[in-house]
Amino acid sequence: MDRREFLKSGLLGLALSQAPTLLWRTAAAAPLGEKILVVVQLSGGNDQLNTLIPHRQELYYRLRPRLAVPTREVLDLDGRLGLHPALKPLAPLYEAGRLALIPQVGYPNPSRSHFVSMDIWHTADPERRAHTGWLGRVLDGEQDPLCETHLGTSTPLALTGSQAVAPSVASLEGFELRIQGPLRSLWEEGLSRPRQGEAEAVRQAFLRLKASLAQVGRARGVKNRVGYPSHPFGQALADVARMIAAELPTRVFYVSLGSFDTHADQPNRHEDLLGVLAQGLAAFHQEMRLLGRERDVLVLGFSEFGRRVAENASYGTDHGKAGLMFALGPVRGGILGPEPNLEDLDEGDLKFQTDFRSVYAAALRFLGVDPSAILPGAPAPFPLV
Structure with missing residues (x-):
């Protein structure tokens, strides 16, 4: 190999090391009617009881004398449960x-460890x-892989x-291949x-990378039609919307x-x-x-566990077990599960009533993927959509 060939090979390696992580294979743009899943992870363990509030249960207020949301402030949904x-x-x-809203979601033999539960x-x-x-x-498992994108660092x-x-x-603005001057x-x-x-x-591989970057470039030219919160989460959702509007091939987004x-x-942290x-x-x-696209896009939210039913001495709540999932879009709306029974707890935590894998199975079926091939041994798909 002469010096010029060596230099070119080295530049390819340099570019590869500096390129953002990107799918190496491109696919046709997802047309109207193609189903898209947006997964929202609420990291840290969201408190179900102060999100979907059992505001008619006296025991809720007794176990949380300082943290309970006053009945007058709750956004009542069905006379028993209401939103923060x-x-x-x-x-x-x-x-x-x-x-x-799917309350008391979890799995058998639950863990209160962030690492273990998130891994599960x-x-x-x-x-x-x-x-x-x-x-x-x-x-x-796909011959032409289902394109998936994580909005984050x-x-x-879950996407590995x-x-x-x-x-x-x-x-989107920072997602490009940067090679300067003569190296380009x-x-x-x-x-x-x-x-x-x-x-x-x-x-x-680099030709595919270049084509994929060109597709992302199209999304950078798309402007949002509505305003989003000036928060990294809001901006991530704004980018997801731009990528969908640009008809990129991504079928699964994760924020x-x-x-x-x-x-x-x-109270203040959770409210924010x-x-x-x-x-x-x-x-x-x-x-x-x-x-x-409102009938084509399903948003599915989860947290690794809920919080304990009783408040702690630090004006907060500690790690619990079962928690709340939510889904937004073309779903069977409403509260899809029983009201929590605060008289019957699992070591001070809400007992799980719905296996999270059944909700995952419903999301996979929405995408047109056979859940049994991805989630062996999981319960039947939850009646979500």
């Missing part, structure tokens, strides 16, 4: 049948034998397969020349909001987080409606 007032932007969606939710394996994520297994386990890893995009010309020239063996495989680990000073969540989701749903 910070979730007011979601109330019209609930009334329209676009919001589903990401792999969808309560036995902790799986090493791949539930959505990563979808990516592995580090791809979560044995053969492929979904990309992480911190922001050499890189382009190197891509234009067919090679042999491994060098040709590298060249083809996170945290931290819901409210051991101390819970729920406010950001509600404002972001309401804006996103409005934009999907304006795009004509």
Whole structure:
């Protein structure tokens, strides 16, 4: 190999090391009617009882003398349960049948450890034998992979397969390949020349990368039609909406909001987080409606566990077990589960009534994926959509 060939090969390696993580294979843009899943992770353990509030139960107020949301402030839903007032932007969606609330979701033999429980939710394996994520297994199993994107800085386990890893995009504006000056010309020239063996495989990978970056570039040219909260979570949802509007091939998006680990000073922190969540989701749903995609896009939210029923001495709540999931979009709206029984607890925690894997199975079926191939041994799909 002469000096010029060596330089070109080195530039390819340099570019690869500096490129953002991106799917190496491109696909046709997802047309109208293609189903899209947006997963929202509430990191840290969201408190179900102060999100979906049993405001008619005297025991709720007795066990939480300082933290309980006053009845007069609760957004009543059915005479028994109601939303935290910070979730007011979601109330019209609930009334329209676009919001589903699934209380007491969990798994057998629950763990109060952030690490263990999040690992279980990401792999969808309560036995902790799986090493791949539930959505990563979808990516592995497709002939033309289901394109998945994480809006954030580090791809979560849920999107990690044995053969492929979904990309992480911190922001659309910063998502580009940066090669300066003459190095760019050499890189382009190197891509234009067919090679042999491994060098040709590298060249083809970069051609796919270049095509994918061009697709993302289209999304950068799309403007949001509604306003989003000036918070990283709100901006992530805004980017998801732009990518959908640009008809990128992504079928699964993943965003996170945290931290819901409210051991101390819970009321203000929880109110702020729920406010950001509600404002972001309401804006996103409005934009999907304006795009004509409200029946194509399912938003599914979870947290690794709930909080303990009784408040602690630090004006907060400690790690619990069962918690709340929600779904927004083309769903069977309403409260899809029983009111919590505060007289019958699991070591001071809410008992789980719905296995989270059944909700995952419903989301997979919405996407047109066979749940049994991705979630072996899981319960039947939850009647969500």
